[in-house]
Amino acid sequence: MGVRKNTTRVKKVRILREDAKKNFIIWGLVLVLSLVAFFIFEYLLMPQINLKGKSTVVINYKEKYNEKGYEAEFLGDDISKDVKTSGKVNSKKLGTYEITYTVKAGIFKRKAVRKVIVKDITKPEITLVSKDDIYVCPGKKYEQEEYKATDNYDGDITKRVKVNEEEDKITYTVTDKAGNTESVSRKIIYKDITKPELALEGSGVTYIFVGDDYQEAGFNATDNCDGNLSENVKVEGSVNNDKVGEYTLKYTVSDKANNSTTVERKVVVSEKTNNGAVYLTFDDGPKQGTTNVILDILREEGVKATFFVTNGGPDELIKRIYDEGHTVALHTASHNYSVVYASVDAYFNDLYSVSDRVKRITGYEAKIIRFPGGSSNTVSRKYQVGIMSTLTKEVLNRGFRYFDWNISSGDAESGNHTASEITNNVTSSLSKNRANVVLMHDIKTYTRDALRDIIHYAKNNGYHFEKITMTTPMVTQRVNN
Ligand SMILES: [Zn+2]
Numbered sequence: 001m002g003v004r005k006n007t008t009r010v011k012k013v014r015i016l017r018e019d020a021k022k023n024f025i026i027w028g029l030v031l032v033l034s035l036v037a038f039f040i041f042e043y044l045l046m047p048q049i050n051l052k053g054k055s056t057v058v059i060n061y062k063e064k065y066n067e068k069g070y071e072a073e074f075l076g077d078d079i080s081k082d083v084k085t086s087g088k089v090n091s092k093k094l095g096t097y098e099i100t101y102t103v104k105a106g107i108f109k110r111k112a113v114r115k116v117i118v119k120d121i122t123k124p125e126i127t128l129v130s131k132d133d134i135y136v137c138p139g140k141k142y143e144q145e146e147y148k149a150t151d152n153y154d155g156d157i158t159k160r161v162k163v164n165e166e167e168d169k170i171t172y173t174v175t176d177k178a179g180n181t182e183s184v185s186r187k188i189i190y191k192d193i194t195k196p197e198l199a200l201e202g203s204g205v206t207y208i209f210v211g212d213d214y215q216e217a218g219f220n221a222t223d224n225c226d227g228n229l230s231e232n233v234k235v236e237g238s239v240n241n242d243k244v245g246e247y248t249l250k251y252t253v254s255d256k257a258n259n260s261t262t263v264e265r266k267v268v269v270s271e272k273t274n275n276g277a278v279y280l281t282f283d284d285g286p287k288q289g290t291t292n293v294i295l296d297i298l299r300e301e302g303v304k305a306t307f308f309v310t311n312g313g314p315d316e317l318i319k320r321i322y323d324e325g326h327t328v329a330l331h332t333a334s335h336n337y338s339v340v341y342a343s344v345d346a347y348f349n350d351l352y353s354v355s356d357r358v359k360r361i362t363g364y365e366a367k368i369i370r371f372p373g374g375s376s377n378t379v380s381r382k383y384q385v386g387i388m389s390t391l392t393k394e395v396l397n398r399g400f401r402y403f404d405w406n407i408s409s410g411d412a413e414s415g416n417h418t419a420s421e422i423t424n425n426v427t428s429s430l431s432k433n434r435a436n437v438v439l440m441h442d443i444k445t446y447t448r449d450a451l452r453d454i455i456h457y458a459k460n461n462g463y464h465f466e467k468i469t470m471t472t473p474m475v476t477q478r479v480n481n
Contacts, residue, residue, distance in 0.1 A: 047074040047105035048072060048110065049071070049101050049103055049112040051070050052068040052069045052071070054068075054114075055115065059116060059118055060118075061092070061118060062091055065116055067085075070112070072101075072110075074103075075105075085100065085101050087100050089118065091118050094118050094119060096118075097116045098113055098115055099113070100112070100113050120178035121178070122152045124149050124152075124154070124174050124176045126184045127147065128146075128172070128186065132186065133186055135191055136188055137224065138190045140190075147161060147163075149172075149182075160174050167188075169185055172185065192255060192257035192259065194224045194225070195259040196224075196254070197221065197223070200218075201220070203217075203393075204264075204398075205265070205267075205268065205397070206265060208267065208268070209269070209271070209272035210241065210243070210244060212241060223259075226255045233252070234253070236249070237249040241269055243269060244471050246267070246268050246269075247269065249266075250262060251264070268470060268471055270472060271473065273434075273435070273473075275435065276432040278436045278438060279436065279437045279465075279475075280451075281329075281370070281403070282440050283412075284312075284335060285317070285443050286309060286321065287317075290442055290444065290445060291317045291321075292320070293448050294451055295320055298326070298451075301452070304327075305465070306403075306467050307328060308330065309321070309328060309358065310333060311333035312335075318361045319362060322361070327368060327468050327469065328358050328366050329369060329403075329468065330351060330358065330366050332351055338382075343384060344390055367401060367470060368400070368402075368403065368468055370402060370403055371392075374404045375388055375477055376477035385481065387481060388479045389479055389481065392479055401472075402474065403472075403474060403476070404437070404476050405475065407426060407429040407437065407438045409440045409447060411440055411441050411444045416446075422447055427454060430457075435473065437468075
């Protein structure tokens with residue numbers, strides 16, 4: 001009995017197991033078929049949208065959002081043009097934005113979404129007054145320089161700057177609210193690298209006469225670290241006031257760090273009086289037809305003279321003046337009052353132009369000058385009030401010597417003149433009690449024609465001729481502007 005019962009139970013169990021197997025297979029098939037159906041439906045029968053680019057995009061504050069585009073497809077057809085997008089990105093406002101892409105095909109609809117995150121990802125900027133290394137006087141405290149921090153989004157964030165001062169380094173760090181950090185640093189070097197300043201009182205060129213004492217006008221020396229160093233200035237060189245000549249004094253000062261500065265002063269010792277000397281001076285040339293004849297006469301008479309030249313006339317005549325032993329002096333390049341007296345710079349530009357010309361032709365650096373109209377001219381007032389007062393000092397500072405005249409030949413006065421008139425003007429004014437500086441113009445035919453008579457008169461009456469040099473005592477008129 002027991003055995004039979006057992007057999008029946010075994011059969012039943014077997015049947016149950018086979019049912020379960022069948023069920024499992026059936027449900028498995030259902031599942032697989034559903035999946036296949038789903039995939040067919042989802043990917044073959046439904047419209048598709050593919051976004052180009054990433055589905056989450058991060059852009060910077062104020063950066064323009066650039067849509068990368070999309071593709072849409074339905075049953076193998078391109079339906080990209082049917083896609084409708086909605087949603088906007090305002091990059092001027094931080095946040096997360098969504099752009100929705102929708103496409104319909106028949107009764108089916110497909111949707112895709114792209115996230116655009118607007119974030120401040122730009123580092124702030126730190127501006128230092130000086131980005132270079134800072135040199136600080138040894139033993140002195142470094143004084144904080146100004147700095148500023150700005151951020152593209154937060155604006156001025158100077159208050160957020162953290163300053164870290166180490167012994168020889170200073171670091172500025174700032175982080176904006178979005179967490180972007182910027183850091184700059186510079187070195188602090190405790191060393192004096194700046195030369196002391198050494199300024200001479202009085203003129204850089206001083207003129208004295210033979211026998212006169214040279215008076216030191218003084219000097220001031222200051223250093224950025226050591227302060228007043230005037231007492232440490234060493235003066236080298238000396239002036240022999242018994243002997244006509246040019247002497248150079250050298251002033252040197254060093255600071256504690258051994259930075260040193262040297263400046264020079266020239267002292268010109270000249271003959272006190274040259275009574276009975278005649279300095280023939282010719283302005284406004286050279287000019288072919290007059291200057292060349294004047295040079296012939298001077299050569300024949302064995303007389304040396306001084307020519308205040310401009311940029312006019314041929315180079316050969318300037319070369320001849322120089323080669324024949326006369327003094328080539330400067331009168332300005334343009335001789336145009338409105339140009340040369342417009343400003344100090346304008347004057348020197350014009351003067352250096354004729355100086356360059358003379359140097360190019362002769363190799364000689366002319367330092368003797370005559371102002372157009374003389375230093376006493378008043379015409380310059382029209383162009384710049386007070387300019388003659390400035391220029392008469394400044395030319396000396398720049399190492400020039402200027403000469404006016406004490407005898408005018410009258411050859412520049414308006415109207416026509418005769419040679420004998422010019423001769424009379426000069427000879428009647430000569431004096432043995434002074435140096436005679438005669439103003440003439442080598443561009444005038446009557447001056448050319450008067451020259452030989454003037455020379456003969458002077459020679460016959462005990463005068464001697466000289467050319468102006470750097471040691472000739474300056475003959476100057478009163479400045480009126
Ligand atoms: Zn002139």
